[in-house]
Amino acid sequence: MSQSKKQVFSAFWDNIFQAEEDPRKKDVRAVLGQVPMFSELSRNELRKLAAIIHERRYSQGEALFAMGTPGAAMFIVRAGLVNIVIPKDDGNDLTLAALGPGSFLGELALLDDSPRSASAIAAEDTMAMAFFRSDLNRLIETDAQIGSKILKSLALIIGKRLKATNEQLFSSNAKKNG
Amino acid sequence: MWVLSVSGVLFLLTTLALVWALRALILPSIVGALGAYLCKPLLNRMKHRGVSNSLAIVILFAAFFLIIMLLSKQIQSIIPDNAGKLELRVRIQYRLNQKFSQILGIEDGGKGNMVYNMLGRDLLPMMDKVNSAIMLERDERKQFIRSYRLRFDDSFLEQKYFQYFLANVNADKERMGSRYGQPVDLDAASNLEGDPSGANAKPATSTLTKIGNLISIWLAAPFVFLFLLLDEGEIKKNLVYLVPNRYFEMVLTVLDNVDDAIGKYLRGTMLECSLVGFTFFVCLWVVGFELKWALLIGLVAGISNAIPFVGPAIGLVVGMSYALVVENYEPLLPFIDPNSMILWVTISVLIAQGLDNAVFQPIVLGSAVSLHPLVVIIGVMGGSILLGLPGMLFAIPTIVVVKVVVGTLFSEMKSYRII
Incomplete structure (x- = not known):
């Protein structure tokens, strides 16, 4: 087969079966690859x-989820900052942690729909x-291999x-006892 | 603000006009979508067993196409042409009158039995109306005679169904008296010009055009089926993208719960209808129905079983109509009497419905959505008033969807403290 024919055939094949991946999806795949829970997954499994995966944008002060509501999803911070807070009646919310890009939160929602133990608020866009x-x-059900890898990491x-x-409990008890 | 309102109204009107203009595509799209929805668990199961996604979709797509083609071919082979339709009407009218006379005890000049004495006055005018509705008109009688002369030459008078025709003509003359009109001369009728099959050129062209249009419209079904099976969640993702952040988790939970409940209901109903149709088919075949007719009547009974209350009656009426017209039965069991076929059709319906209520429904529809009987009756009647038979068929699934959506939405809105 001549070079030009090969090129035409290759372009035809790529167009039908191996279409160029959307750069946005490539980017999502790259971010997912950095999350410890998905570190075991291959490139194709990440795809x-x-x-x-659902992508969302939150403005500063907007809640990703609220304490006490049923958990349905785990969130991964792609850009920006999210505060994990315990809301207080007097308005002085207790901030437990601040999570940046690559961090994940609410992972227990992957197991059951028990209420969220804290709220997650976007500290910036x-x-x-x-x-x-x-x-x-x-x-x-459909891809048991991917599912089992994620569950194992979880x-x-x-x-x-x-x-x-x-x-932590052991050291605090040790401190208490002298 | 008013610009927004006017744009909104214009957009809504354009959308409605577009939906109305493309309404012919709605039913094929629903069939394709329903097929894909029902096949989704099969696809997942195949993928789970190691079959690649593409291969599994090709297999399901081929099976879907094959089933649709086989069914349409079977149905097309059974539908009679114009001459066949006239013959069918002659047979129905003759057999109907014969059975009616037998039931009332007035055959061969009999004086009538107890049924005749009790209900004769009411039943005879009703039977006259039925006869008037199915009897052949003058032109149709000419067409019938012509087609028989061409098919059987000089022996046409000896044909069984021609004898039926003559008996019907005599009965109609007797019944209608002077209103019957000019009788058709047997010799003159055969010399008339025209297509012997009774189907002239104009309807043939229009039928071809109709079939062409139907094929192009129904092409939507396999495409909808294919692309919905190929979708790996992109459609849902794009829809959910429009939902505000506050309701995001709740909407997805509702969608999943609704999907689960409706999937169980639809798959359960389809399996139940298939089992009822199959039972009816087997029973009819055993009592002596021709295989292809038993299959077709079983199919009709199975599909109509999706309509509560009315469905079993449709199966019974279709089966009885066939039993009334056909005279040659070959029962598989020796004790089945071909002369009491209507009784055996009734027994077949009772067996199918008995199994449905005692076995199929509890096993297949066990945990699926249940509706109050009053809602079911009003739903079926409402569907019938609005859209006729399709309305009756789709009324209950629509009510189930609305019930599940509203119920789940309320419970999730409470959980997420929105209400």
């Missing part, structure tokens, strides 16, 4: 995940990505947090 429990459940993250909490 599949990016297809079901923020771009976030939401990953829904229903989508994860569907992924487990279990590791929760395990680490439990370990850290136990250590």
Whole structure:
């Protein structure tokens, strides 16, 4: 096959079967790749995940979710800053953490719809990505490999947090006892 | 502000006009979307078993096309031409009168039985009306005679259905007296010009055009089916993108709950209707119906079973109509008497409906949405008034969708402290 024919064939093939990926989707895939929960996923698996992720824009002061409401999605901060706060009646909300790009929050919502334990408020104009429990459940049904990798990472993250909490509890008890 | 209002009204009117202009595409699109919706779990199951997405979609698409083609071919082969329709009317009228006379005990000059004495006065005028509705008009009688002479040459008078025709003509003359009009001369009728099949050139062209239009419109169904199966959540994502941040999580939760409930209801109903149709088909085949007719009547009974209360009656009427017209049965079981086929059709309907109520519904529709019987009756009647048979068919699924959407929306709005 001549070079020109090869080029035409290749362009035809690419046009039908390997169309150029949308740069925005590529970008979403890149951000997802940096999140520890999705670190085990391959490039193709990240592409599949990016297809079901919802992108949202929040203005400064807008809530991603409110304490006490049922959790349905985990959020990943793509740009901006999100404060995790416990609202107080007197208006002096208690800020627990400030999360920047690449951080994730509300991951327990991937397991069940128990009420959120704190609120998440955009501290500045923020771009976030939401990953829904229903989508994860569907992924487990259709693409068990991706689903099991995500669940395994989620279990590791929760395990680490439990370990850290136990250590904190142990050290505070040790301090109390002398 | 008024500019916005005027633009909004104009936009709404344009959208409505567009929907009205393209209304012919609505039904094929619904069929395609419904097919895709019902096939989605199959696609997921195939993907779960390691079949690639593209291959699974190709398999489902081919199966969808094949089923639609086989069904339409089967239905087309059964639909009679103009001459066939005239013959069918002659047979229906003859057999109807024969059965009626038997039931009332007035055949062969009989004086009538108890039924005749009790209900004869009411039933005879009703039967006259039925006869007037299905009897052949003068031109149709000419057409019938001509087609028989051309098909059977000189032996046409000895044909069974021609004997029926003559019996009908005599009965009609007796019934109508002077109102019957000029009788048709058998010899003169055969010399008339025209197409022997009774289908002249003009309707043939219009039928072709109609089929062409129908095919081009119904092409929408497989395309809708294909693209909805190919969609990996992009449509939902684009819709949800328009939702304000405050309601974002709640709307997605509602969508998922609604999808789950409606999916269960529709898939359950489809499976239940298929099982009822299949049971009816098997029963009719066993009692002696021709296989292709048993299949078609089973299909009609299965689809109409989706209409509560009215559906089983439709199956019964279609089955009885066939039992009334056809005379040659080949029952698979020796004790089935071909002369009491109407009774066997009734037994078939009872078996299908009994199994439906005792087995199919509890197993298949167990956890799906349930509606109050009053809502079902008013829904079916309302659907019938608004859109006729399609309205009856789609009334209950529409009510189920509205019930699930409203119920889930309220409960989620409370959970998210919006109300």
